[in-house]
Structure formats: structure tokens, C-alpha cells
Amino acid sequence: MKEGFDKHHLLGIEKLSASEILFIIKTAEAMKEISYRKIKKVPTLRGKTVITFFYEPSTRTRTSFEIAAKRLSADTINISASTSSLVKGESLLDTAKNLQAMQPDVLVIRHPHAGAPHFLAKHIKAAVINAGDGMHEHPTQALLDAMSIMEKKGDIKGLEIAIIGDIAHSRVARSDILLFTKLGARVRIAGPLTLIPPYAETLGAKVCGCIEEALEGTDVVIALRVQRERLKQVLFPDLREYAIRFGLNKKRLSLTKRGAILMHPGPVNWGVELDPEIMDMDRTIILDQVTNGVAVRMAVLALVTG
Amino acid sequence: MKLLIKSGRVIDPTQHLDKVLDVFIEDGVIKDIMANIEMDNVQKIDAQGKIVCPGLIDVHVHLREPGFEYKETIETGLKAAVAGGFTAVCCMANTNPVNDNQEVTRYILKKAQEVNLARIYPIGAVSKGLEGKELASIGELKEAGVVALSDDGNPIYDSGFLRRAMEYAKCFELPIISHAEDKKMSPDGVMNEGKISTKLGLPGIPKASEEIMVFRDIKLAELTGWHIHIAHVSTAGAVDLIREAKRRGIRVTAETCPHYFSLTEEAVEGFNTNAKVSPPLRTRNDVEAIKQGLKDGTIDLIATDHAPHHPLEKETTFEDAPSGIIGLETSLPISLRLVEEGVLSWSELIDKMSCAPARIFGLLAGSLEPGKVADITIIDPDITYQIDPSQFFSKGRNCPFAGWGVKGRAVIAIVGGKIVYQFEKIRTS
Numbered sequence: 106m107k108e109g110f111d112k113h114h115l116l117g118i119e120k121l122s123a124s125e126i127l128f129i130i131k132t133a134e135a136m137k138e139i140s141y142r143k144i145k146k147v148p149t150l151r152g153k154t155v156i157t158f159f160y161e162p163s164t165r166t167r168t169s170f171e172i173a174a175k176r177l178s179a180d181t182i183n184i185s186a187s188t189s190s191l192v193k194g195e196s197l198l199d200t201a202k203n204l205q206a207m208q209p210d211v212l213v214i215r216h217p218h219a220g221a222p223h224f225l226a227k228h229i230k231a232a233v234i235n236a237g238d239g240m241h242e243h244p245t246q247a248l249l250d251a252m253s254i255m256e257k258k259g260d261i262k263g264l265e266i267a268i269i270g271d272i273a274h275s276r277v278a279r280s281d282i283l284l285f286t287k288l289g290a291r292v293r294i295a296g297p298l299t300l301i302p303p304y305a306e307t308l309g310a311k312v313c314g315c316i317e318e319a320l321e322g323t324d325v326v327i328a329l330r331v332q333r334e335r336l337k338q339v340l341f342p343d344l345r346e347y348a349i350r351f352g353l354n355k356k357r358l359s360l361t362k363r364g365a366i367l368m369h370p371g372p373v374n375w376g377v378e379l380d381p382e383i384m385d386m387d388r389t390i391i392l393d394q395v396t397n398g399v400a401v402r403m404a405v406l407a408l409v410t411g
Numbered sequence: 412m413k414l415l416i417k418s419g420r421v422i423d424p425t426q427h428l429d430k431v432l433d434v435f436i437e438d439g440v441i442k443d444i445m446a447n448i449e450m451d452n453v454q455k456i457d458a459q460g461k462i463v464c465p466g467l468i469d470v471h472v473h474l475r476e477p478g479f480e481y482k483e484t485i486e487t488g489l490k491a492a493v494a495g496g497f498t499a500v501c502c503m504a505n506t507n508p509v510n511d512n513q514e515v516t517r518y519i520l521k522k523a524q525e526v527n528l529a530r531i532y533p534i535g536a537v538s539k540g541l542e543g544k545e546l547a548s549i550g551e552l553k554e555a556g557v558v559a560l561s562d563d564g565n566p567i568y569d570s571g572f573l574r575r576a577m578e579y580a581k582c583f584e585l586p587i588i589s590h591a592e593d594k595k596m597s598p599d600g601v602m603n604e605g606k607i608s609t610k611l612g613l614p615g616i617p618k619a620s621e622e623i624m625v626f627r628d629i630k631l632a633e634l635t636g637w638h639i640h641i642a643h644v645s646t647a648g649a650v651d652l653i654r655e656a657k658r659r660g661i662r663v664t665a666e667t668c669p670h671y672f673s674l675t676e677e678a679v680e681g682f683n684t685n686a687k688v689s690p691p692l693r694t695r696n697d698v699e700a701i702k703q704g705l706k707d708g709t710i711d712l713i714a715t716d717h718a719p720h721h722p723l724e725k726e727t728t729f730e731d732a733p734s735g736i737i738g739l740e741t742s743l744p745i746s747l748r749l750v751e752e753g754v755l756s757w758s759e760l761i762d763k764m765s766c767a768p769a770r771i772f773g774l775l776a777g778s779l780e781p782g783k784v785a786d787i788t789i790i791d792p793d794i795t796y797q798i799d800p801s802q803f804f805s806k807g808r809n810c811p812f813a814g815w816g817v818k819g820r821a822v823i824a825i826v827g828g829k830i831v832y833q834f835e836k837i838r839t840s
Binding site for chain 1: 604605606608609610611612613614615617681682723726727728729730731
């Protein structure tokens with residue numbers, strides 16, 4: 106298998122090979138140690154400019170990218186929709202051209218529309234990293250999820266992984282399913298039918314009729330966030346009913362394999378998709394995911410500029 | 412003014428003609444069709460090896476004027492029309508201001524007269540401002556020259572309103588063209604709901620959203636006894652509903668567009684905004700059903716839904732890009748693939764692109780019978796080339812067929828006995 110990563114952009118998991126995925130994770134594992142040094146900085150990206158451009162609100166991902174870039178000594182600039190010329194009606198194309206004119210090396214973008222990073226990649230020379238595009242992909246999240254699973258389980262191959270909740274609107278679910286199946290895991294998905302996309306099985310996951318079926322004997326459980334804005338649509342009656350019928354609690358998790366781990370891409374609605382009683386369980390590795398997020402983003406930043 | 416078209420393969424379904432003949436035109440009217448017409452002192456067109464047929468008619472175009480001249484004008488639209496072999500077009504009412512009153516209709520007709528290329532037949536709005544609430548000034552529109560009514564782009568949701576509109580339109584013998592789509596089923600939808608939408612994370616539009624409205628429209632045609640024309644049929648289910656309605660004698664006619672029988676949802680892959688259209692591109696199964704519908708007569712005609720946008724408007728994310736595909740300069744070569752594949756005969760294709768549009772909407776032309784206006788298209792069936800949107804007369808570049816290798820194109824368009832378009836490589840003497 107060819108080792109390495111020679112892509113200029115990271116737009117999604119879809120176009121990555123298993124060996125590229127493993128190489129990124131291996132690089133991230135090496136990067137992780139930097140965050141525990143007394144002086145958390147290496148010169149890898151000295152003299153490089155990284156712009157994070159977030160058209161959607163984000164705390165975790167944006168901060169994670171910024172910390173990652175800074176630990177690699179890059180100069181970082183953060184732009185959000187409210188502070189950009191978007192509010193003046195500038196088009197995405199014009200914004201891209203103007204940013205490119207300032208010669209950045211990397212553009213990290215989050216956008217509410219699927220394919221926005223792909224569009225930018227066609228128009229600018231800087232490396233584009235997709236930090237979440239609409240309901241499409243969120244590749245660095247899937248990479249950090251895989252890294253976190255590998256830390257606990259060693260290998261992804263052969264694992265049974267359940268993803269529970271709003272699959273339809275989740276870019277995390279799409280990237281996770283693509284990545285886990287590329288690495289040889291079996292993925293099951295479950296949630297109310299209103300939140301399962303049509304032809305979900307074409308993503309490579311098995312659609313389960315109920316939460317219990319999806320959890321039975323799994324090694325890994327990933328709960329997804331219930332987006333409150335979905336309440337405006339006719340997708341489920343209310344948060345209370347969701348918590349009762351589809352939320353994860355100790356009882357439901359007892360169906361999983363012994364030693365199964367619980368993950369969540371955050372931010373968690375405690376009391377909705379996750380019962381607070383499982384917050385401090387050993388198997389809950391939500392904060393390890395966040396830690397690994399920095400390492401994965403350091404790796405990706407280093408690789409696309411390398 | 413005399414014109415003699417020599418030795419072309421004359422195909423006219425209205426006269427069951429398909430043979431090599433000469434066509435003699437005088438004073439804008441077809442005088443004679445027969446073998447070996449010899450005549451001096453006339454302009455002659457050597458049509459040997461070419462198809463000579465009634466001028467093609469496109470009953471569904473958006474010319475964007477007045478209001479959106481940056482996307483297209485009546486002039487650029489009509490130039491594109493004749494270059495594509497169309498001698499007449501029907502333009503939709505969703506201009507700004509909307510064509511819901513005689514002033515706009517007269518403006519469009521006046522502009523078209525100045526351009527003096529293809530004939531233009533405006534379509535009036537059903538409702539004022541395309542809002543589906545109050546009837547447009549339908550009697551006045553008829554007098555000004557509209558040939559049909561449509562709120563195209565904005566489906567009419569209120570069935571009671573559409574029922575009254577149909578009854579009222581019946582008094583003026585104006586068919587209603589329906590954009591059959593329940594957009595409330597998927598307010599954010601941008602492409603067909605299916606495997607590709609799930610993979611790309613794009614909000615989908617189920618086929619049911621079209622079929623529910625087609626069924627409703629058929630029921631209203633049955634109730635009112637008036638003619639509804641279903642625009643741009645895109646699903647197999649809609650074809651079935653229309654077939655069944657026709658079998659029961661309901662006054663329903665239907666059109667489809669070249670993109671619905673030549674492309675599927677897969678064209679959206681890579682977030683190709685030129686493949687974003689309303690209704691959306693569907694699946695292989697739908698494409699086959701639409702071909703079958705064309706073949707068995709369920710779908711009466713081929714229109715383009717020519718919907719030009721400024722290239723910059725399509726240079727954005729798929730969700731932000733406006734819907735629409737241009738069609739005037741690609742419709743004939745793409746539709747000719749149906750002849751190549753054996754779905755339609757030449758004669759059937761010409762019926763769907765000329766005779767049927769004229770028959771259904773009561774337009775001039777659509778026939779080469781002596782005495783009819785001389786609107787004629789001459790087609791070179793053998794010429795092969797690549798579709799190159801940069802060469803289009805239309806201002807639009809939103810063409811999903813760019814780079815396709817095709818065969819056949821219009822080389823001469825004649826309107827009222829006058830040559831209005833001549834492909835550069837064709838000479839007359």
C-alpha cells in the first residue's frame with residue numbers, strides 16, 4: 106500500500122483511500138504529543154498563513170483549527186459570516202478571489218451549503234480544508250473520530266459501529282460512514298425515520314428499525330446532536346419525546362458489547378440525545394475526541410501544505 | 412419575393428410527406444410542393460441531403476425581457492431560437508413586470524417585431540403577479556395576443572383558484588400551462604430526492620411532489636372540461652397519470668424537455684450547477700418512461716424550458732444557484748438522439764417539435780401545406796460537432812451538454828418566406 110498524502114485539498118472522506126486516511130491518523134498521533142509539551146509550538150508552518158472562514162457558528166471546530174495552526178507556528182486569521190463582506194452581499198466567488206489575492210496558504214471553510222469547499226477549491230490556489238459543508242461532509246471530524254476509536258480499540262477493521270440520531274441532516278454521519286466502511290468496520294444507523302435519509306443504505310450503512318437493534322452488540326456508539334432548529338420542521342414532536350424514544354441512557358447502552366465506547370461530535374444537548382447519567386462513565390470519550398481534534402487538524406494542516 | 416428549396420427530403424407529418432421534393436415559396440406563403448420545380452429568377456436553396464420541415468416551435472422559453480435583460484433579451488433569445496432551428500417561440504410570463512396585462516404583452520410583441528427573426532407568442536400570467544390570488548386580466552391579455560396562460564415557476568396551490576381560472580380561461584379558449592410541483596413538500600429541495608442527493612447532502616425533491624400536482628391538474632381538467640397542458644414532465648409516475656387521463660378522454664396535453672430524456676440526477680455530481688433545474692433531473696427509470704411517453708403519444712411535444720441565467724449566477728454553491736437550463740441551441744441535436752436510438756421516427760420528431768405545438772396552441776405554421784405561412788427549418792442531419800456554449804447566441808451559458816458530441820443541426824431558418832438564419836457553412840444562390 107502506498108504511504109503518504111499528496112492531495113492539495115481536504116474536501117471530504119469520499120475521495121480518500123484507506124491508506125491516506127491511516128497516514129493522516131498516524132501523522133496526528135505523532136502531532137498529539139506537542140499539545141502536552143511545556144512549550145506547545147513547533148515551526149512546521151512558520152511563515153504560512155491560515156485563514157479560517159466560518160459561515161456558520163462554531164466554537165469547537167474553529168477553535169480547534171486555530172489552536173492547531175498556532176501550535177504549528179502558522180499565522181491565523183479568523184473570518185466569520187457576521188464580520189465578513191457577506192453581510193454587504195459579496196458573493197462567495199468574489200470573496201474567494203479577494204482572499205486568494207492576499208496569498209493565504211490554507212483556507213479552512215465551514216459553509217451551510219454542500220459543495221462550498223469544492224467550489225472554492227476550483228477558484229483559489231490555497232489549500233482548502235472542509236470544516237463542514239451543509240449536510241455533506243465533515244472530514245476532520247470523521248478523522249478525529251477514527252483516531253479516538255483506534256486509541257481505545259486498536260483497529261477499526263471488524264468493529265460494529267452504531268450512529269444514532271439525525272442522520273439525514275448530519276455531515277458527521279456521512280463522513281463517519283464513509284471513513285469507517287473504508288477501514289473495514291460495519292456501520293449501523295438508527296433514528297426516527299424522518300431523520301434517516303432516503304436510500305441511506307447507499308451510504309454503506311445498515312439501517313436499523315429501532316435504536317435497540319442498532320445498539321445490540323456494538324463496539325462503538327456515536328450519538329448525534331439534535332439540532333433544535335429542526336423543531337420548526339415536522340420531524341419529531343418535541344424534545345421530551347425524542348429523549349424518551351431515541352435518547353441514549355445507561356439501560357439502552359447496556360445492549361452494547363462490554364467495553365463499548367460512546368462518542369458524540371458535540372455540542373451535546375444533555376437530556377435530549379444523551380441522558381446526563383452517562384456523562385461521566387468511563388466509556389464516554391467525548392472529551393478525548395476534542396483533544397484528538399487538535400492533533401488531527403495539525404496533521405491535516407501540515408500535510409496539505411507539505 | 413420568391414424562394415425555391417431544391418431537392419431536400421421534405422418531411423411534413425401533417426401531409427404524411429417524407430420524400431425528396433422541391434418547395435416553392437412566394438409572398439411569404441408556401442405555394443407548391445412537388446418534384447422538379449424548375450424556375451428562373453428566384454432565390455434557390457440547394458437542400459440536397461438536407462431535411463426540409465415545418466419550422467420548429469418551442470412553446471416554453473424564458474426570454475427574460477422585460478426586467479432581466481442581463482440574463483437574456485428578446486433579441487438574443489430570438490437569435491438563439493433561429494440558430495437552433497426554431498421559427499416560433501412562446502415566452503413565459505415571469506418577467507418583471509409580470510406579463511399579466513396587455514401593456515407587457517404589447518411591449519414583448521413590439522420588441523419581437525423590431526428584432527424580426529422568429530415569431531413570438533407571449534404566454535400570459537394566470538394570476539396577477541404570479542401570486543395565485545387574483546386572476547390576471549385574461550380577456551385583455553387574449554386581445555393583446557397571448558396564446559396560453561401560465562404561472563410557470565410558481566405552481567398554483569389553491570385548487571379552487573385554479574378551477575375558476577380554468578373556467579374563465581375556457582371562455583377565451585386559452586389553455587392553461589401548469590408547472591406541476593408541490594414545492595411545499597420540500598421547501599429547501601434542490602435536486603431529485605434519491606441516492607445522489609443523500610450522497611451529496613443536498614436537500615431532495617421527491618417525484619411525488621410533481622405527481623400529486625399532475626393528478627390534481629388532471630382532476631381539474633376533468634371537472635372544468637378545459638384544456639390543461641402539463642409543462643416539463645420529469646417523472647415516470649407523471650407519464651402514467653397523463654396516459655391514463657388521455658385514455659379517459661380528459662383534455663390534457665403534455666410536454667417534456669431534452670434534459671429530461673437525456674440526463675439523470677447523476678449530472679449533478681460534482682455540484683454541477685448547470686444541472687440544477689426545476690423540476691429536477693430524475694433517474695434512468697424516469698428517462699426511459701419519458702421516452703416511452705414520447706413514443707406512444709402520451710407526451711405530445713418537446714419544449715426546451717430555455718431558462719437563461721447570467722453565468723455569474725451559476726458560479727456559486729449548488730444550493731444558491733438559480734434553477735434553469737438553456738435549450739434553444741441544443742434542443743434539436745439532443746432530440747435527434749431519439750431518432751438515432753429509434754425512439755422516434757424523423758416524422759414523429761418533427762411532429763413533436765413543430766406540428767403538435769402549432770396544433771395544441773393554435774399557432775400559425777407547423778405545416779408545409781400550400782397556402783400556409785412559409786415557416787420552414789432546414790436541417791443537416793449528418794453534420795457532427797461538439798456542443799460549445801461559448802458560441803451560443805443566447806446570453807446564457809447554463810448548458811449541461813457542453814462538450815457533448817452530437818449529430819445534426821438546423822442550417823437554415825425561414826420565417827414568413829424570409830431566410831432569418833443561415834449557418835455559416837451553407838450557401839444559397
